[in-house]
Amino acid sequence: MAIFQKINGLSTISKLTIGFIAGATAIGGVATAANSLTTSSVITACADNNTNAMYASTTGTCTGNRTAVSVGNGSIKNIVNKVAPSVVTVDVLDSSGNGDTGSGEIIKSDATGSYIVTNNHVIDALTVAGNPYTLNIDLNNGTKIPATLVGRDISYDLAVLHVATPNLPAIAIGDSSTISIGDPVIAFGSPLGLTGTVTAGIVSALNRPVTTQSTNSTTQSYVDAIQTDAAINPGNSGGPLTDSQGRMIGINSAIASNASTGSTAGSIGLGFAIPVNEAQRTINEIITSPTHTSTRPVLGVYFDQNFTGVGAKVSQLVTAGAAEKAGILVGSIITNIGGSRVPDAETAIVRIRSYAPGSTVSITATLPSGVSKVFTVTLGSAPSNS
Numbered sequence: 001m002a003i004f005q006k007i008n009g010l011s012t013i014s015k016l017t018i019g020f021i022a023g024a025t026a027i028g029g030v031a032t033a034a035n036s037l038t039t040s041s042v043i044t045a046c047a048d049n050n051t052n053a054m055y056a057s058t059t060g061t062c063t064g065n066r067t068a069v070s071v072g073n074g075s076i077k078n079i080v081n082k083v084a085p086s087v088v089t090v091d092v093l094d095s096s097g098n099g100d101t102g103s104g105e106i107i108k109s110d111a112t113g114s115y116i117v118t119n120n121h122v123i124d125a126l127t128v129a130g131n132p133y134t135l136n137i138d139l140n141n142g143t144k145i146p147a148t149l150v151g152r153d154i155s156y157d158l159a160v161l162h163v164a165t166p167n168l169p170a171i172a173i174g175d176s177s178t179i180s181i182g183d184p185v186i187a188f189g190s191p192l193g194l195t196g197t198v199t200a201g202i203v204s205a206l207n208r209p210v211t212t213q214s215t216n217s218t219t220q221s222y223v224d225a226i227q228t229d230a231a232i233n234p235g236n237s238g239g240p241l242t243d244s245q246g247r248m249i250g251i252n253s254a255i256a257s258n259a260s261t262g263s264t265a266g267s268i269g270l271g272f273a274i275p276v277n278e279a280q281r282t283i284n285e286i287i288t289s290p291t292h293t294s295t296r297p298v299l300g301v302y303f304d305q306n307f308t309g310v311g312a313k314v315s316q317l318v319t320a321g322a323a324e325k326a327g328i329l330v331g332s333i334i335t336n337i338g339g340s341r342v343p344d345a346e347t348a349i350v351r352i353r354s355y356a357p358g359s360t361v362s363i364t365a366t367l368p369s370g371v372s373k374v375f376t377v378t379l380g381s382a383p384s385n386s
Contacts, residue, residue, distance in 0.1 A: 087239060088137040089195050090238060092122065140195075201230030232252050250276055296384040333366045
């Protein structure tokens with residue numbers, strides 16, 4: 001077992017444990033471990049519109065059947081200088097300095113104060129009645145600031161904090177829908193309390209279904225994750241994963257570890273981040289809603305947990321729910337959601353959770369009669385922590 005809180009693993013990875021990456025007691029210090037990107041300046045290349053093959057452009061322009069793309073943006077050093085002031089350490093500690101540390105980023109700041117985003121499992125202990133912990137953040141310059149919990153979303157493993165300090169540097173937000181496997185990425189955070197740590201790697205996979213569960217909750221988190229080989233360790237939870245231009249495209253949340261490595265398990269090059277496009281909706285709802293709560297999309301089905309075939313078998317429909325309104329039948333086996341293959345019920349839930357409530361989604365299902373049919377479903381909405 002890993003040292004992290006026990007969660008469900010990926011069905012496609014054997015003998016691995018997927019774990020949260022909140023750290024233990026802060027130990028201080030600064031560390032930077034960074035590979036270098038391949039170029040020190042932005043260059044223009046041409047992508048073939050049919051094959052996606054890349055060709056160098058000596059003129060900065062491309063022919064009609066090729067599209068100009070920017071490659072690279074400078075050294076990791078330049079990106080770190082841009083991003084680091086927006087990254088914080090999140091401390092959930094008792095009076096003796098014992099507890100957990102995690103990471104976060106300044107998402108919004110103005111003259112009235114600043115909002116920080118981290119993972120729910122980083123601050124989860126604060127929600128337990130009678131807890132002895134206090135919540136603080138450490139800025140990049142070492143300044144420690146008391147923080148308050150604005151709201152959290154257990155099912156998406158997100159939490160929003162607030163500090164009274166105004167006009168802090170907010171991180172630039174990217175577009176996680178535009179990233180591709182092989183793109184360079186950089187992970188920021190405070191693994192094991194080592195503030196200011198930076199590691200680099202690539203996007204290893206996209207739309208990786210990951211489920212997690214924190215110690216103090218029976219509610220699982222479902223993440224349609226970005227997988228990366230950038231070194232992510234306990235304490236990186238909540239920190240940003242950025243693209244090669246220093247824009248946040250994900251929030252580091254979990255890692256996979258060899259189950260046999262024992263309590264010292266750390267990065268084996270399998271890290272997972274919440275896509276920023278998925279996180280933004282939840283973050284905005286927590287900040288702007290009067291109750292500082294968020295919502296989740298609802299398909300309106302129960303899945304057969306004993307089904308061992310390929311797909312997600314519907315065992316029950318919610319009356320007047322989205323699936324029933326669309327015509328999906330009990331006994332149907334969902335095999336595709338929004339163009340993505342669905343091998344099991346866990347993946348089906350993750351795929352649905354990647355959409356916003358009210359979204360229209362194409363769902364392919366094999367009916368009890370054996371006929372395959374495509375349904376157009378408008379997803380419902382429910383309070384996220386219910």
